[in-house]
Amino acid sequence: MRKSIATVSVSGTLTEKLEAIAAAGFDGVEIFENDLLTCPLPPEEIRLRAADLGLSIELYQPLRDFEAMPEPDLRRAERKFQIMERLGADLLLVCSNVSPRAAADDGLAAEQLRLLAERAAGHGIRIAYEALAWGRYVNEYLHSWRIVRLADHPNLGVCLDSFHILSRGSDPIGIEAVPGEKIFFLQLADAPILAMDVLQWSRHYRCFPGQGDFDVAGLLTHVRKAGYTGPLSLEVFNDHFRQADARRIAVDAMRSLIALEGSAHPAEAPTGFAFAELATAEDPAGLRVMLTALGFTRSGVHGGKPVELWEQGRARLLLNRTGGGPAPTALTAIGLESPEPADAVKRAGSLLAPVLPRERAPGDAPLDAIAAPDGTQIFFCRTAQPYGWREDFAPGEPAAGEITHLDHVALTQPWHYFDEAELFYRSVLGLAPQEGLEFPDPYGLLRSKAMTGPDGGLRMVLNLAQVGAGQTPSQHVALACDDILAVARRLRAEHPDLLLPIPGNYYDDLEARHEAGPGLRGLRELGVLYDRDEDGEFLHLYTVTVGRVFFEVVQRVGGYRGYGAVNAPVRLAVQHAHAH
Amino acid sequence: MRKSIATVSVSGTLTEKLEAIAAAGFDGVEIFENDLLTCPLPPEEIRLRAADLGLSIELYQPLRDFEAMPEPDLRRAERKFQIMERLGADLLLVCSNVSPRAAADDGLAAEQLRLLAERAAGHGIRIAYEALAWGRYVNEYLHSWRIVRLADHPNLGVCLDSFHILSRGSDPIGIEAVPGEKIFFLQLADAPILAMDVLQWSRHYRCFPGQGDFDVAGLLTHVRKAGYTGPLSLEVFNDHFRQADARRIAVDAMRSLIALEGSAHPAEAPTGFAFAELATAEDPAGLRVMLTALGFTRSGVHGGKPVELWEQGRARLLLNRTGGGPAPTALTAIGLESPEPADAVKRAGSLLAPVLPRERAPGDAPLDAIAAPDGTQIFFCRTAQPYGWREDFAPGEPAAGEITHLDHVALTQPWHYFDEAELFYRSVLGLAPQEGLEFPDPYGLLRSKAMTGPDGGLRMVLNLAQVGAGQTPSQHVALACDDILAVARRLRAEHPDLLLPIPGNYYDDLEARHEAGPGLRGLRELGVLYDRDEDGEFLHLYTVTVGRVFFEVVQRVGGYRGYGAVNAPVRLAVQHAHAH
Structure with missing residues (x-):
């Protein structure tokens, strides 16, 4: 499977991140919005840098607090689409709403996401909707899938994130119920089991698969059975990684995916x-x-x-x-x-x-x-x-x-x-x-x-x-x-x-x-x-x-x-x- | 009020800790058992060092997992009494049981604590019983007080700890119901409000009064109203403090008690x-x-x-x-x-x-x-x-x-x-x-x-x-x-x-x-x-x-x-x- 990583997972400026990620052999990246905002290069230039390094831009993330609102903020979304066109990104991550203004209304959420997907289609862009573990109403992946099904638009699918699924103790077997072509993106992160607020846990203690306590490999089995063909993409917020050498962490990240895939050369363990x-x-x-x-x-x-x-x-x-x-x-x-x-x-x-x-x-x-x-x-x-x-x-x-x-x-x-x-x-x-x-x-x-x-x-x-x-x-x-x-x-x-x-x-x-x-x-x-x-x-x-x-x-x-x-x-x- | 601090609150070897604590002007210390165990000096020598520095040994801590057990481990307690006699400490902290072998039986807990207090009395030692916030059955200070009342022994009282009380959201006003002479000891710590496992919170994120979010001053008002006359003693487990310069942290600790007492020279704030x-x-x-x-x-x-x-x-x-x-x-x-x-x-x-x-x-x-x-x-x-x-x-x-x-x-x-x-x-x-x-x-x-x-x-x-x-x-x-x-x-x-x-x-x-x-x-x-x-x-x-x-x-x-x-x-x- 193609291998990708979110720019937030390693340290440095955006250009330093891209270089480290390419050097470790990744095929693509998710561009984290804050990394773009703080970069002096215009999106067109970032697009060229990534292309020169052989990296595809798999995803732009995230659009927040969009669905199930009194009024969908399509103006803001249109601005993001423009930035994505300049960047050459055709998949936008929309994470589930955390705003107190959001309604507990799946029908409204679906309607507004369908509208967003329709607008996105006009730019050749698709929308991957993700249930945050701390989303106000939508915080289970099967709930995000219900809303996507209800919206029923070819440019709308789900984004699955192993942290959001496994941190809540949800059973990942339900992933097999989602048609592979509707899984638009897969984000992978592991984490140690910690008894703490899930938002803080997610923002500071994620780690690469094989470094924590989650059964990320088990989750991947279900995703494969569902027929997902997109990239494996690491999205890791970790206080140590963000202070460490980007090239070294990028290699560590790539090692985790090779181990997760089981594609390393076989050898008997030392005795x-x-x-x-x-x-x-x-x-x-x-x-x-x-x-x-x-x-x-x-x-x-x-x-x-x-x-x-x-x-x-x-x-x-x-x-x-x-x-x-x-x-x-x-x-x-x-x-x-x-x-x-x-x-x-x-x-x-x-x-x-x-x-x-x-x-x-x-x-x-x-x-x-x-x-x-x-x-x-x-x-x-x-x-x-x-x-x-x-x-x-x-x-x-x-x-x-x-x-x-x-x-x-x-x-x-x-x-x-x-x-x-x-x-x-x-x-x-x-x-x-x-x-x-x-x-x-x-x-x-x-x-x-x-x-x-x-x-x-x-x-x-x-x-x-x-x-x-x-x-x-x-x-x-x-x-x-x-x-x-x-x-x-x-x-x-x-x-x-x-x-x-x-x-x-x-x-x-x-x-x-x-x-x-x-x-x-x-x-x-x-x-x-x-x-x-x-x-x-x-x-x-x-x-x-x-x-x-x-x-x-x-x-x-x-x-x-x-x-x-x-x-x-x-x-x-x-x-x-x-x-x- | 006399001012004291637990040796665990600052960095260094036990002798370095005592010197830093004395230099900051404290009257006394709680000796944390692990600091004693790792010290090459015998207890008699530690007693002399403290005396030379003008520090009284206010408390030895802790005896764990003692009460409400199938059999009270009096042999272990006797060993601690011997160490305390050599150390010249006459107050032992017993914290509430966390063992799965403990029974939810206040009568049994009181009976065993009474027995312990009776044995302690033979050595001129008193017992301060403290409800840990994560105690298996006893985790509220009023519960520890009920057991102490039930045991009814002059050598048994409660130890109050602001962290254990305020981290659980307990109302400290109940302290006023405890007779001052039965409050054998008062441990003070502040902490930032964190949504995490209370044991981890306590072991890593405590801080000195005025550095966190707890109303330690409010708690102290109730303790004073109850008629407590013992020392104000800081017990702070903090990952930064344990890596910092002991003399500096001891001064910081003393400053927190002076501010808490309100005994600093008055002055109008800069404008x-x-x-x-x-x-x-x-x-x-x-x-x-x-x-x-x-x-x-x-x-x-x-x-x-x-x-x-x-x-x-x-x-x-x-x-x-x-x-x-x-x-x-x-x-x-x-x-x-x-x-x-x-x-x-x-x-x-x-x-x-x-x-x-x-x-x-x-x-x-x-x-x-x-x-x-x-x-x-x-x-x-x-x-x-x-x-x-x-x-x-x-x-x-x-x-x-x-x-x-x-x-x-x-x-x-x-x-x-x-x-x-x-x-x-x-x-x-x-x-x-x-x-x-x-x-x-x-x-x-x-x-x-x-x-x-x-x-x-x-x-x-x-x-x-x-x-x-x-x-x-x-x-x-x-x-x-x-x-x-x-x-x-x-x-x-x-x-x-x-x-x-x-x-x-x-x-x-x-x-x-x-x-x-x-x-x-x-x-x-x-x-x-x-x-x-x-x-x-x-x-x-x-x-x-x-x-x-x-x-x-x-x-x-x-x-x-x-x-x-x-x-x-x-x-x-x-x-x-x-x-x-």
């Missing part, structure tokens, strides 16, 4: 972590001490690059000694176990992820890698494969220790781009988002969302550094083990300075919350934190931060599925205190 | 503008051309400083050629006509505004000045007074032109400090806030609120540069005139480069919206914008920006009371385009 790569331009001595203290050994060195392989069980860390800058230690890449790496890269590329060049020395294993929105490099690997990536390091046997594998990695996303990251990991890697959480931090709030693979094998956590919490080191690698107390005891004995100290007040409260069994009593001395849910228990500890990264060691007991969220505020406060 | 001062360290030639083009003449020069007085009618501008830096032209000070400048400064000082030193040369008029939160200097003056400030300039006659006086000034507030500014101008200058507005900007949103004096004589606009809209020059001086078309014609003829160009599309739309009378038709050529309301019409134009300031010329026709808000998005878009 776990092959490795995590830490890069540093500083002296890596401190990091080596940390890895050794955690039970890792350096099992190999890359044949041609200053990269070391550190292993323990199936937990693998690459230490990349990038030269050049004073960049502190950072988590720069992750390797994912993929059944077919080449397919995984093709899928990512078809979802507009930048595919990284396969620069490598002769004899090195092939690299299938992409860049995530936050800049993290993602490598798709088959570690067990003969001549795989691990053999570039000519490694010895991995060390045996308490740590068995990587439990999860937590990546910090830039402000305004959290939704983009969520959709990226969801669509490219097939991860499912868990419930979003918010943690108080001494200087702000931290937004956090876990994403997990189909079998729970791959776990990632996305953090958003809210303003004020920006200095928090929230990028980390979590290592799974079967005996966290042994790890903690060794760290406490040999490297107490590497353990993040946990306040005694935390343990006083922990003992108030839970019956103090023998297990709990030892935690205070070892700086181990505790949580439990219906399915099991969770024990975890944190190291201090090295550069921009810290480590977590976790032990899952029973079927515990969380990440110790209840303890995050304690960790954040201690990290701040430790940093000062 | 209008004496002057606006523009400071520049650049060559002032461009600014002089601008002022001349607007019809001002330089009527005087200060005897001892590089300051020029420019006048037209009662509109007076000071051009301060500050040396030193490369600072671009900025609006740095305003002079306000005050019946008694000394009283105005005393009032501001009693509301914690920094009073500026009265540095001046012998023979200069006295200066009564304070600093606003955004750094703007505010001078209180009586221009008509003999030997007043104007005589320092030995001025000639003011020029006669179309411009008659200053209509308003618009000041940009820093991110996170909008509420502080609103309360400052409201309490210190007696200005009343109008409805808050939000304007789309090509790169974000601009929050804006007009503040007006009792007779409408003094008008100011506070703008908040939202992220992304930060580069927008939104600081400006609006000049009132009786014939804007004459001003526009002269500017257009003599200095067309100084007029902000308005897109033709704006006028196409204006003509679609309003019948094109003869008045409207001339506007397009002159770049004049138009608005109207029920009471009158508004014509205005903008100049280009000089440094960080621009000018607006406005003409109010009839009783129009707004600021042309409908045109702000056009202005913002053009300013962005012009700046690039």
Whole structure:
């Protein structure tokens, strides 16, 4: 299906918006009236710009408060038709009336809309009538369809908007009752479920399909069954998107439509972590001490690059000694176990992820890698494969220790781009988002969302550094083990300075919350934190931060599925205190 | 009354919070449990810190989900009592149960609370029971009082919270039915009226009294009549405050209580503008051309400083050629006509505004000045007074032109400090806030609120540069005139480069919206914008920006009371385009 987007969905001046939208590969745009009003170019010039960029102008929007009035304001409508003719737009969105002067009279609404459609026909223009979720009398899509049917004019049809339909909890199956040729336009938006005034919800919190809680894909199924052949057009009002880079948001928007259509290249989802790569331009001595203290050994060195392989069980860390800058230690890449790496890269590329060049020395294993929105490099690997990536390091046997594998990695996303990251990991890697959480931090709030693979094998956590919490080191690698107390005891004995100290007040409260069994009593001395849910228990500890990264060691007991969220505020406060 | 604040209301670690709270002059604090848990200091040490700072610990909060359960969790309560003893706190907040396991049984709730109070008494601790607005069964303050009465224990009373009472629309007059000695604690918070889930509203949007829409003062009257003698304690959860500077927010909090109590020094409100001062360290030639083009003449020069007085009618501008830096032209000070400048400064000082030193040369008029939160200097003056400030300039006659006086000034507030500014101008200058507005900007949103004096004589606009809209020059001086078309014609003829160009599309739309009378038709050529309301019409134009300031010329026709808000998005878009 053709892909379109309303100009209001991205930031910038109208010309900047059009350029960003075209660059992302859209076929067309809806011109939002306010974007036209504030543009210094006359409509004829805007028409030429769009045409030069290969964009069709699918819709002009909106005409408000028109129908079911004591007198229809045809003068105003005629003025809009003139502007549309200059613009080369032939479809006008009329949204349902919110004026207190409107009458609850379907017959009158239909009569005036028929009159409007008749006038529009004289200009070669068609009218798409949309039920706003907060329309005074018409706020259900089937109601707008009844009025359109009653008006019975070839130049009058309905515009369906997934937000207006799904925010009210209406059943979208009724769409199938509308003949496809009478669905003149389809606007798509997703949104998180929020208990708030629907107008404010719509104006500030819409997002692209796949970024919210609505079943936009289900709605699309009904629209297709109805026989709709027009474009899929995104109309999203979002406070973050309107402050973000237009080109980046336009790509994010296009990715959402490709994912929604299911037209991305197929690939099996990654099943776990092959490795995590830490890069540093500083002296890596401190990091080596940390890895050794955690039970890792350096099992190999890359044949041609200053990269070391550190292993323990199936937990693998690459230490990349990038030269050049004073960049502190950072988590720069992750390797994912993929059944077919080449397919995984093709899928990512078809979802507009930048595919990284396969620069490598002769004899090195092939690299299938992409860049995530936050800049993290993602490598798709088959570690067990003969001549795989691990053999570039000519490694010895991995060390045996308490740590068995990587439990999860937590990546910090830039402000305004959290939704983009969520959709990226969801669509490219097939991860499912868990419930979003918010943690108080001494200087702000931290937004956090876990994403997990189909079998729970791959776990990632996305953090958003809210303003004020920006200095928090929230990028980390979590290592799974079967005996966290042994790890903690060794760290406490040999490297107490590497353990993040946990306040005694935390343990006083922990003992108030839970019956103090023998297990709990030892935690205070070892700086181990505790949580439990219906399915099991969770024990975890944190190291201090090295550069921009810290480590977590976790032990899952029973079927515990969380990440110790209840303890995050304690960790954040201690990290701040430790940093000062 | 004693003044207290919950530690959750300001940012930082617990020790930072206590220091900021003490510095602002509070008598006591509520210790929020999470602040204790994340603090590395043991409770005994926190107790000492507070005592050293002169702060009493008024309350420890909260114990949750205690009453009306199948079994009361006395073990957990005992643990809290132990922590409170170490902390030296003798009042525990118990908030009404939200657990699905709670029973709708007032008798059971009372019985368990009585048991809790009895145990508390053994530790010298009292219990303040509070109805959360979202409590499962107990969510009205009179309901919590019924249960307390039923429990009938000397160590059990109610805690009243203005947010929980007013957010539900409960009538606070019922407070007078509660004996003062059974009101163990009073928590105060204001909030803007928002149609959203009350829990989210409470956790993110509370603000200090006088910053929201609640009648907190009215509630306080009832509490006083009931005979309450405890502290006024602020408990505010606010996303901006938790990211802001703790010392600044603590002062803001204290100001809100002083204003609420009505204990500030009395002073008559300013009646209008004496002057606006523009400071520049650049060559002032461009600014002089601008002022001349607007019809001002330089009527005087200060005897001892590089300051020029420019006048037209009662509109007076000071051009301060500050040396030193490369600072671009900025609006740095305003002079306000005050019946008694000394009283105005005393009032501001009693509301914690920094009073500026009265540095001046012998023979200069006295200066009564304070600093606003955004750094703007505010001078209180009586221009008509003999030997007043104007005589320092030995001025000639003011020029006669179309411009008659200053209509308003618009000041940009820093991110996170909008509420502080609103309360400052409201309490210190007696200005009343109008409805808050939000304007789309090509790169974000601009929050804006007009503040007006009792007779409408003094008008100011506070703008908040939202992220992304930060580069927008939104600081400006609006000049009132009786014939804007004459001003526009002269500017257009003599200095067309100084007029902000308005897109033709704006006028196409204006003509679609309003019948094109003869008045409207001339506007397009002159770049004049138009608005109207029920009471009158508004014509205005903008100049280009000089440094960080621009000018607006406005003409109010009839009783129009707004600021042309409908045109702000056009202005913002053009300013962005012009700046690039």
